[in-house]
Amino acid sequence: MSLKDKLVSSYLAFEDHLEDDSPIHDIRSKAINVFEGKGFPTKKEEAWKYTSLKGILNDDYCLFPKRDNDVELKDVRKYFLHDIDTFKIVFIDGVYSSFLSETTHDSMDICLLSSALSKSKYNAVVEAYYNKAASQDSLTSLNTAFAKEGAYICIPKNKEVEKPIEIINFATGNEAALMLQPRNLIVVGENAHVQIIERHQSLTDHAIFTNSVTEIFADKRAHVDYYKIQNDNSNASIIDNTYIEQQRESICKVHTFSFGGKIIRNNLNFYQKGEYCDSILKGITILKDKQHVDHNTLVQHIAPNCESHQDYKGLYAGHSTGVFNGKVLVEKEAQKTNAFQQNNNILIDDNATINAKPQLEIFADDVKCSHGCTIGQFDEDALFYLQTRGIAIKEAQALLMYAFANSVLESVKIPELERRINKIIANKIGVNIGFDV
Amino acid sequence: MLQIKDLHASVEEKDILKGINLDIKAGEVHAIMGPNGSGKSTLASIIAGKETFDITKGEIAFNNEDISELNPEERAHKGVFLSFQYPVEIPGVSVTNFIKTAINETRKSKGLKDMPASEMLKLIKQKADLLDIDRKFLSRSLNEGFSGGEKKRNEIFQMAMLEPKLAILDETDSGLDIDALKIVANGVNKLQNKDNAVLVITHYQRLLDYIVPDFVHVLIDGRIVKSGTKDLAHELEEKGYDWIKEELV
Numbered sequence: 001m002s003l004k005d006k007l008v009s010s011y012l013a014f015e016d017h018l019e020d021d022s023p024i025h026d027i028r029s030k031a032i033n034v035f036e037g038k039g040f041p042t043k044k045e046e047a048w049k050y051t052s053l054k055g056i057l058n059d060d061y062c063l064f065p066k067r068d069n070d071v072e073l074k075d076v077r078k079y080f081l082h083d084i085d086t087f088k089i090v091f092i093d094g095v096y097s098s099f100l101s102e103t104t105h106d107s108m109d110i111c112l113l114s115s116a117l118s119k120s121k122y123n124a125v126v127e128a129y130y131n132k133a134a135s136q137d138s139l140t141s142l143n144t145a146f147a148k149e150g151a152y153i154c155i156p157k158n159k160e161v162e163k164p165i166e167i168i169n170f171a172t173g174n175e176a177a178l179m180l181q182p183r184n185l186i187v188v189g190e191n192a193h194v195q196i197i198e199r200h201q202s203l204t205d206h207a208i209f210t211n212s213v214t215e216i217f218a219d220k221r222a223h224v225d226y227y228k229i230q231n232d233n234s235n236a237s238i239i240d241n242t243y244i245e246q247q248r249e250s251i252c253k254v255h256t257f258s259f260g261g262k263i264i265r266n267n268l269n270f271y272q273k274g275e276y277c278d279s280i281l282k283g284i285t286i287l288k289d290k291q292h293v294d295h296n297t298l299v300q301h302i303a304p305n306c307e308s309h310q311d312y313k314g315l316y317a318g319h320s321t322g323v324f325n326g327k328v329l330v331e332k333e334a335q336k337t338n339a340f341q342q343n344n345n346i347l348i349d350d351n352a353t354i355n356a357k358p359q360l361e362i363f364a365d366d367v368k369c370s371h372g373c374t375i376g377q378f379d380e381d382a383l384f385y386l387q388t389r390g391i392a393i394k395e396a397q398a399l400l401m402y403a404f405a406n407s408v409l410e411s412v413k414i415p416e417l418e419r420r421i422n423k424i425i426a427n428k429i430g431v432n433i434g435f436d437v
Numbered sequence: 438m439l440q441i442k443d444l445h446a447s448v449e450e451k452d453i454l455k456g457i458n459l460d461i462k463a464g465e466v467h468a469i470m471g472p473n474g475s476g477k478s479t480l481a482s483i484i485a486g487k488e489t490f491d492i493t494k495g496e497i498a499f500n501n502e503d504i505s506e507l508n509p510e511e512r513a514h515k516g517v518f519l520s521f522q523y524p525v526e527i528p529g530v531s532v533t534n535f536i537k538t539a540i541n542e543t544r545k546s547k548g549l550k551d552m553p554a555s556e557m558l559k560l561i562k563q564k565a566d567l568l569d570i571d572r573k574f575l576s577r578s579l580n581e582g583f584s585g586g587e588k589k590r591n592e593i594f595q596m597a598m599l600e601p602k603l604a605i606l607d608e609t610d611s612g613l614d615i616d617a618l619k620i621v622a623n624g625v626n627k628l629q630n631k632d633n634a635v636l637v638i639t640h641y642q643r644l645l646d647y648i649v650p651d652f653v654h655v656l657i658d659g660r661i662v663k664s665g666t667k668d669l670a671h672e673l674e675e676k677g678y679d680w681i682k683e684e685l686v
Contacts, residue, residue: 380489385525387509388485388518389535389595390543396510399530399538406529422529 003057003179008036010063011145018148024117027131031144038138050323050355051265051294056237059207061179063146065093071170071203073100079168079201081416086197087165089151093172094180096149100168109154110165113183116152125154129187133215133243133271140241140267143213147183150212153196157189157219164195164414169210170203171236177207184214188222195225195414202236207262210238218250220274225413228266230258231424234289237263248274248303255412256283256295257421259428264293272299272306272334283312284408284421286428287320287352294323301334301364310341313408315401315429316352327359328369335364341371346378346404348397398431405429438463438634439484439603444495446483453479453490455659461603464631468645469638470670471656472678477638478522480656481607484636485519486512499603514546516602516633520592520609527579532591533561535579536598543599564597568624585612586621593624604628605636610644622647642674655681 001009011032015025040057041048071092080088087110090100096112103110109122116122117130134140151167169182188194202208218224230238238261244252258264270279285293299308314322324343345354358371378400386396405425412418444457453476461467471477483490484497486509497505504512527535541551552560565575568590580588589609596604606625610618625648629635637648645653645667653670655663655678663669663681673681 379525382525382527384482384485384487384509385521386527388513388521389539390510390513390546390599391539392510392542393508395538395542399527399535403527403529409529 003061004039007063007142007146008032014064014146023123023126024130028145031141034136034141035138035145038141041138047296047325050321050325051263051292053263056207056209056263059177059209061177061207061209062173062175063179065095065173065178071097071100071172076100076170076201076203079170079199081164081166081197081414081420085163085416087163089165089167091149091169091182093170093178094149094182108156108159108161109152111152113150113152113185114148116185117148122152125187126185129215129217130185131215133217133245134213134241135243135269139211139239140213143181143183143211143241146181147213150183150185153184153186153194155188155192155194158191159189160193161195164197164417167196167198169200169212171201171208171210173202173204173206173208178209180208180210180212182210182212184212186214186216186224188216188218188224190219191221192219193223195227197227197229197414197417199229200232200236200238202233205233205235208232208236210236212238212240214240214242216242216244216252218244218246218252220248220250222247222250224250224252226252226254227412227414227417228254228256230256230261230264232261234260234262234291236261239265239267241267243269243271244279245271245273246277246279249276250274251278251280253280253282253411255408256281257424258283258285258287258293258295259424260287261291261293264291265296266294267296269298270300270308272301272303272308275303275305277303277306279306279308280411281308281310281312282408282411283314284405284425285312285314285316285322286405286425287315287322288317289320290318291320292322295325296323297326299328299339301328301330301337301339304333304335304337306334307338308340310343311408312343313405314343314345314354315348315405316345316354317348319351321352322354324354324356324373325359326357326371327361328371330360330362330364330367330369332363335366337364337367337369339367339369343371343373344404345375346401347375348401395431398429401429402426402431438500439636440498441484442496442498444483444497445493446479446490447493448479448490452493453659454483456495457659457661459654459661461634461636463602463634465652466629466635466637466648466650468650468653468670469636469656469661470640470642470653470673473640475656476659477640477656478607481519481605481636481638484605485509485517510542511546513599514543518596518599518601518604520589520596520604520606522608522611524580524588524592526581528581530579531576532579532594533575536561536595539595540598560598564594567597567627568594569620570594586614586617589613589617589621590624593621597624597628600628602633603636604633605638607638608640609637610639610641618644619647642670645670657682657685
């Protein structure tokens with residue numbers, strides 16, 4: 001049986017098991033129908049031209065894992081940004097781990113989607129936001145059909161969340177291949193500020209296929225600073241579907257650090273619904289072996305006087321492949337839009353590939369849009385400079401790669417995260433430049 | 438120390454150097470002057486080992502060893518240093534970390550272990566003081582957002598740290614105001630001794646008021662057409678390069 005058939009036929013049993021008349025029952029039913037109609041995307045679809053899911057659809061995934069393996073804190077501590085200086089919402093094989101989580105707080109909701117869906121006090125928010133930004137594409141619909149757990153974060157008006165929130169999904173998959181469908185709902189109130197770090201980490205050599213959906217709603221003047229850390233092992237794949245809806249004067253930033261995984265696909269969508277919004281999309285990709293990453297971004301400028309800034313940098317070694325498919329859509333009403341898109345890549349080995357496809361669709365006449373894309377090797381003058389200082393060519397190349405990727409880090413506003421990412425980059429590239437000083 | 442004999446070089450089949458002869462001994466300061474496009478910077482790059490130029494004839498010997506086949510880092514390890522006219526910016530790598538890497542790479546080439554951190558810090562402090570460099574400057578990203586003067590001072594700081602036998606200063610005066618020029622020149626003079634040599638490459642005589650050369654060579658159209666003492670530099674400053682060109686005809 002194909003994975004699609006298996007999913008579709010499992011759905012009824014899954015729905016039966018849900019305890020209540022969930023308010024999202026109808027949403028689920030519609031979603032499974034959409035998925036059944038469309039199936040998994042293939043390379044025939046324009047948006048999937050360079051990414052084939054074939055290689056990960058043949059495993060016999062366990063769809064409804066039971067959490068029977070506890071994870072020891074000492075084994076996973078290294079994946080946390082900080083012991084005490086962050087809130088943590090931790091899931092193991094899709095199930096909440098209260099033991100590893102740290103959500104003590106007041107005056108805001110940092111809890112679980114399952115609670116939000118089942119308790120009446122959350123009804124209003126769920127009704128207003130759940131599945132309202134997510135698209136109807138097949139993978140998002142698949143998630144919508146099966147999703148029952150994830151982070152639910154609701155920050156009230158004027159609240160500045162004092163420390164970052166980490167959402168961490170561990171996959172143990174001790175017995176078999178595992179498919180996970182995490183679902184996050186994040187609602188940030190007027191003038192509220194929040195920093196969120198999302199990480200998916202496999203703890204097994206079995207195949208892990210994560211199909212996640214995150215919806216973020218930023219109200220007027222809200223600041224959302226979101227970091228995605230994708231540094232998983234070579235049997236773990238993720239389709240990350242993120243939808244961000246922005247109201248007037250809100251600022252939303254998403255940094256995507258793609259350092260490891262089998263197939264990584266980021267569908268990152270911004271919708272600017274009010275004036276004077278700012279959307280910032282940054283990415284650093286460093287891949288090797290046969291890893292594959294596909295950054296598929298959309299910024300939809302709907303209201304006037306908004307800005308968007310995209311800056312993606314990629315370093316590709318071995319047989320790795322990258323895709324940057326960045327679409328900026330400026331609607332007729334969105335006059336005075338400033339939209340910038342930059343994608344720079346370095347191919348380290350002859351067998352590495354990058355497919356870059358910037359798309360601008362502009363229906364307003366008074367806008368400033370630019371996009372630039374480079375695919376290159378090393379700057380010879382820069383190499384020569386380093387060599388004249390006695391630095392051998394390999395080390396010189398590494399230093400230049402480090403410098404190339406590092407420029408994206410400037411906008412990381414969590415010092416400990418910046419330090420960690422910096423270290424990962426140096427490690428990946430093989431530079432030893434004495435971070436102790 | 439440096440002996441260049443009948444050096445010819447070209448880039449993309451265009452001849453740039455057409456028979457250079459130059460002999461620099463330890464303890465000497467030489468200056469090469471010439472109009473734009475005469476081949477001055479090319480000569481500096483070729484001595485340091487830039488591979489974009491083809492040496493079509495002649496030889497470059499450094500301490501009696503032919504170095505024309507060595508790559509730039511090998512020449513650096515032997516004691517050749519080039520101060521760049523346009524130093525490269527390296528975001529994310531501090532001046533301190535960069536110079537540590539450079540020093541330890543050079544030590545590695547000689548089979549030495551990394552310099553101990555305490556010794557390194559002491560050396561950095563000492564050289565920074567010599568060049569009147571603020572400690573904060575050392576933690577900034579290499580050349581990123583540096584003013585012209587800061588870039589050049591940083592070049593001389595690296596030179597001070599690496600203690601080369603031959604320092605080639607390519608247009609070190611360009612983009613400097615007089616105060617910055619004095620600091621940079623002063624630094625070079627402090628580092629100069631009987632065992633090392635300096636080759637100053639410049640368009641203007643100005644820098645040579647502060648770094649006083651023993652010999653001045655005039656490079657025009659890929660050849661050294663005249664050599665003399667520092668008086669030659671003053672003469673060039675007064676009369677420009679045209680009189681030499683006329684003399685040649």
